[in-house]
Amino acid sequence: MKAPSINTAKTASGIPALLKTACVNALIALVLFSLMVGVRTEAGSDGQLTYWTRFGEVASLVAAVFGGSIVLELLKQWIGPSGAEKLVPPAVRSGMSFVGSYLAPALLIFTLLVPVIFYDQRYILDLAILVLTYVMLGWGLNVVVGLAGLLDLGYVAFYAVGAYSYALLATNFGWSFWICLPLAGVLAAFWGVLLGFPVLRLRGDYLAIVTLAFGEIIRLVLINWREVTNGSAGISGIPKVSFFGLMTFNVSDPNYIAKVLHIATSSAYYKIFLYYLILGLCLLTAFVTIRLRRLPVGRAWEALREDEIACRSLGINTTTTKLTAFATGAMFGGFAGSFFAARQGFVSPESFVFLESAIILAIVVLGGMGSLVGIAVAAMVMIGGTEALRELDFLKQIFGPDFTPELYRMLLFGMAMVIVMLWKPRGFVGSREPTAFLKERRAVSSSFTKEGHG
């Protein structure tokens, strides 16, 4: 339910008002940037601080804010007052629903064909594997956040548990990936329950901060427990995945895949195998999620998200419901983690910082919380987008050779996160397919579904 809008939207009209707004914004920008950008400090070799001024940069930033606010104001007037319901012609709407109903199968067929199309382009395969890892993480977190409505800011902890389980078991005991994968899932689920127990009574933001703290604790323990985890240096030399124990991807082994199948030696086989492995894990996650939503436990999750008190009055055991949600979500995180360890061949606590949790949560929310297709699209946009920013070399030609696009990658990522939230707070997919319905199955707008109180 929307609270009545209290703020009086001032609709600036006319050129003088427009210029006035732009001038005020430019003035604010001047104050904001004059010290932080205008004066660059640096510690000299003797530990003494030195500084130099950069008035040109401040001037161009202020000019950019001035110009930007004029453009923004014009755009606002052109689009009309925000908040007004936009009428979509029925033809467009039916076209959209047509596209929507075929989007998932089309995406699936495309993902199945990616290694066939791009078999010799290592970079694209790597990127696709990365995106699929995040799709899997997003779908795993979706069980906790999207279905059960429990806000989890420390999901990366389970990813870390899965990764370190495989890394430690494989390097210390030489266990195969196919034994470690289920074990990693079980261990992560165990940690999920362990986290779940204390937080059962917590709600909303308290839950958020405790899960965040839990994620940080796991990371700090990984850094400091050097005897086992080798500290921040991490664990390297994690063995590759074998082809179900039948063939391997190490050239020196007698049962190397190229020797067994009598084909040419190539490192692309392992990439393609990894791709299908993570795709299989993703599909398993999707399948389990879809089936669970139709089972009593899945319905209980969604009921819990909508109204915890009503849930309890109807005799649903909220304790087990919450714990199963945490355990299921954590298990998928653990699977993804051991895949990550096998793919990288190296794990270190650096990979499991809060930023990762935030990225996964952003993917789930942008995907519309609960929509599997939406989350997959969001993962593609977010991860593909940030990876594309690595390739910003053409900007060097504009800003000169000193320009380092790497530095601006996370800045732009943060800005994109804010802008997307302002533009589509409900995520890319704004409707839900209910599993339980009366007479007619109908997609409902996600503004009618609750996000849960934890």
Next chain:
Amino acid sequence: MDYFAQQLINGLVLGSIYGLIAIGYTMVYGIVGMINFAHGDVFMIGGFIALITFLLLVSTGLTAVPVILLIVILVSMAVTALYGWTIERIAYRPLRHSFRLAPMLSAIGMSFVLTNYSQVAQGARVKPVPPVITGGYTLHESADGFVIQLSNIQIVVVVTTIVLLAIFTWLVSRTRLGRDMRACEQDQTMAALLGVNVDRTISMTFVIGAALAAVAGLMYLLYYGLVDFFMGFVAGIKAFTAAVLGGIGSLPGAMLGGLAIGLIETFWSAYFSVEYKDVAAFSILIVVLIFMPTGLLGRPEVEKV
């Protein structure tokens, strides 16, 4: 015993800094009901502004330390407050009536923006400053030569915190703005109907929170003698932990939580291991929340059906 007393002093000083940041979290949470994830980075920006102002003043040839500090504190409070205001205006106000996760993610995005903005603008290296306030008092010297020190900078931090808290308490409990803030905290619609400018009040909340964070940034700079672009994250999480520990939404609770976190961290480092001090702080947070889900001074949240 002497060692204990020394650690108590250190813990209280650290706790004052956490408490100043925690007030910003708890105020915003009380009024808008959102976790302002960017607040830790506002604290970091405050530290940077203080450093830059300090550097500029010193290079003009000014040598009187009290004058420099006064100007630095005023400038960093003003500029950081403007940062707080701008962040609210851009990233939070449009999402105020949206669903709960939207402003939170927007805040997380804003936190990334601020961290990377200062990395781009000021470089990734740690910026050291020479000690500005030196000297101190020896409170007690034991037979085996252990000395309890109370340095001048520690006195400055604690005194500044107390003065600011006094001003702040007066602001919230005695002024028109404070009354508006408390009214908005209870019921925004009703407050608006009674003529309170809700938008302005919420903006002022962010401004005050950012100004207090700027002071905390300056104190951190003076106490530890360095700033870097990443210091906002850990300090922010600790301060938020402090706010939750004290009961989020409660102003005395924030200060109490800050002191508690500062003391826990210091004593843990002193008696157990430095590496696990953050683990200790977070574990105690979890333990407290298990037994007191609303924190030390928080009101229980009753949901009516």
